[in-house]
Amino acid sequence: MNASALPLANNTPLCYVYNSPPFNYSHPIASARYSSIFVILGLSSNLIAFIVLVKSFQRTQNRSRSFFLIFLGGLVVTDFMGLLVTGSVVISFHVTHFNWRTVDPNCHLCNFMGMSMVFYGLCPLLLGATMAVERFIGINCPFARSNMTKSRAISMMLMVWFSAGGIAFLPLTGIGSYHIQKPGSWCFFNISPEGKDMAFSLIFALAGLICIAVSFLLNMISVVTLIKVCCGQDRGQRRRDHEVEMMVQLILIMVIASICWCPILIFIAQTVLSGAHLRVGKLLLWLRFASVNQTLDPWVYILFRRAVLKKMFPRLNWSRGSIMTLYPSFRDTMRRFTSSSIGSSTLASSETGETGKLNVMPPSTPKPQPPSP
Template identity: 25%
Template sequence: MNSEDDPCHSKHHIDSTKSPLISAIMFAAGIFGNVAALLILEIRRRRDIRAGDTCRRSLFHVLITSLVVTDLAGTCLISPLVQLSYSRNMTLVGMSSESHSVCSYFGVSMTFFSLATMSLLFSMALERCFAIGYPYLYSRHVTMKCAYIAIPVVFLLCMLFCLLPFAGFGTYVQYCPGTWCFIDMNPEGNEDRVYANLYATLMLVLVLAIVACNGFVVYQLFKMFQRRRRNGGSVMATTRSSGDRKAMSIAEEVEHLILLVFMTIIFIICTLPLVIRVYLNTIKKGKESHRMDLIALRFISVNSIIDPWVFILLSPSVLHFFWGSICQPPLGIFRGSTYKSSIAKENSLANVEVYRSTFECTEQFHSVETL
């Protein structure tokens, strides 16, 4: 829909009854949550270095750090514009009425960070998928260099997609109350409509791919657990780091899977409303529902706020504390000492074998003396 046909697309002043309180709370929660998540990641990294365990989780650590940094950058680059708009009582279009540069910047940023965060989550799910399902292939071909190449490529592709409206394929418009700009979800032009549908389809494909990867990991972990029960011991999945094999328990994989699954659920909840709105606007070509569009935009913006809090609450250290407080008996499957307990079991079995061998030798010695 053209700007001149819709007052929300072209208005220059914000309604005085609108309060910036909700936006300010969202901004503060996003900053605090992402900074706290980065601190937790840094503490864990230093702890692993002190423990001499620098390779085991490095790739997953890089990906999740990139995700948190992306969420923090999105919050810092987008939310201040909303507060500035409220403080000046001017819409994003009103702050640059001739060029619409502020609105375009806001729209590009919203589109870029929504695509980038979803793509990084897919990278994390794919990394876990290969690590658990195809350990040999993972050890031979998946390295830290892959992450350092994949992350910039993801950002570059997302940015190229976001810049397509400046080439005439798609458009960014303002939404009520004038503090949001995003892809026009109900455009008149065929190119603009195709662009909106392409964005929604990309998001939907990423969601389905992430769900498929997580489902595959759950299936592989279930098979590992079944083998463990059949063997009567702890089945250890071997991790891969340049030929050096280290033991990793199923519980450790489950901890990271829990984090990944909850992040995926949050992404789905925050993304699907926008995808549904785009498809509905394509099917029902009529007057725009700015209230529903605004709800969908708020859902996708809330994602970068909730995401770090999910990481904080479901990080392995917090899970260890939670299970240690609830379950007084030492539940090795939920504690960080699972690896140590597994090693202890192996050592105890080794001690039994040594004792058995010693006992057999003693028996043979006594038999010789008797003869």
């Protein structure tokens, strides 16, 4: 079906071509109560996290940590605005049951909500990948980040928002199209295996999956490097508790994003590539699953901070020099693991040098006996 020809034939606005309200559709999670509770919980969580982040940013004196907090603050603001913008439309529909054709005859509101869904959906994934790049450079190439300033970190975050906005704007240029979706409470791009709708569906799905893959790869490299530093021979001279804390938070953000977003991204790609009929129930389910990410993200920083963990687990010996020393068995295991991968050559050369020293040592001379009387 050619979507571009239909509006000319029957004067139907583009966003109502495939689905025209009102709908006779019901789903257990498509209700005003569920949407209201979900949005209020998400907004409260992000607001608490933002207040905590502002206080932490004012107290921190570590340069790398301040950069991390800027990106984390951008993530919290994005999640908050995403819930506020999209939640307002969804809740308003469930409360008033307004007719889209009457309220929005020219599809302006539908296009705005569709752009918001794409923008606020891609931003957390793009920010997660950007944070992974920043941590990768900070841990593996610290000298390359010597020129990094707070203004540049803010500029990078603005570039992420601009990139996500550019992708969200594509359907308004003809690459894809935004349509009202069942049960009539939201708008999203048309997931179709035809023409430009297929192109935009793949752009959205691949962009999200690539961000997750980049985050996973760079975070794993950073974790391995950090373990080598914390468990190596010089761990006493190179304590990096703040680095460990940031990597734990970043890994949790990546895991949550992967669990929440991979199902809907794979579902979209699989639907358009296979040419199968769109299953509305599964789309709504995976969308709700993805939206949970905006509520869980702030709790990563609220809960997984050293100050909070001290209160939650007061019996642990938090006075030691490194977080890694809190887990002696894990430390020793990783120490043996890293020594076999990166330390074997160093240890071998060290042992060879010590052996050579022993071989060239002059023979010990016997202690002279005292003269007999």
